[in-house]
Amino acid sequence: MTDPTPGILYIVATPIGNLADISFRAVETLNQVNLIAAEDTRHSKYLLTHYQIATPTISLHEHNEQQRSDVLLQKLQAGESIALISDAGTPLINDPGYRLVTRVIEAGIQVVPIPGCSALIAALSAAGLASNRFAFEGFLPPKVFARQHTLQQFIHETRTLIFYESPKRIAATLQDCQQIFGPDRQATLARELTKIHETIKTAPLAVLTEWVTNDLNQQKGEIVLLIAGAPAAITADEQAMQQLLTLLLPEMSVKKAAAITAQWLSVSKNAAYQLALKLQQK
Known part of the structure; x- marks a missing residue:
């Protein structure tokens, strides 16, 4: 007797607030899988009820993920497909599921993302x-x-x-x-x-x-x-280019000032030209 074809683990993104933000594909997947692993089954009940999804659920959260991953992996190996959802948004993004997905991949079972909301x-x-x-x-x-x-x-x-x-x-x-x-x-x-x-x-x-x-x-x-990120630090080359271009630009065109700067400082002509354009606009 041959082993059954493994199921698929679907990582399904759900709304972060507005229930209308779920995708058609997500609803279809949640209806078709054999089991839904939810971070909190009580919380997910409202979403599933809203879309009349009757698929059985099982909890998978940070406190039981290690043990529950064994159970879910066995079900996948037996041919059942499972959808993983979190309380809101995309699973694994600051939510449980990393250990399960790692185990499933190591077992050679397919993991399919169903993309959607992310706060x-x-x-x-x-x-x-x-x-x-x-x-x-x-x-x-x-x-x-x-x-x-x-x-x-x-x-x-x-x-x-x-x-x-x-x-x-x-x-x-x-x-x-x-x-x-x-x-x-x-x-x-x-x-x-x-x-x-x-x-x-x-x-x-x-x-x-x-x-x-x-x-x-x-x-x-x-x-x-x-x-916002910090301003990028000015390199020594950029500082030298800026000083020279500041002297040259009042006396000549951008193109000529950039060419002289590039030749004098042994820097990229394009870099000198782009910096000259910025300085001219100030």
């Missing part, structure tokens, strides 16, 4: 901060000293920083950010995304801190905090 991506898309490079760091430490120590490590980080934060700590965290990154650093508070009281505000840290401290409504709900 950090939704916040980044509407923040107005640089989005080509960013670093997601999950929740900051709850204790003041540990939180400040963690933030200190990002002083020179040029990527946009993204954190999740508790509403109970957001005012204190913003005060720490203002102290460490400076009052003028741009930041975004994205709160209760896709829900009735959704708030997205981008402002200098000093302004954002004062606003949240004085408005208790902004200290409620689920929060994503984004901090």
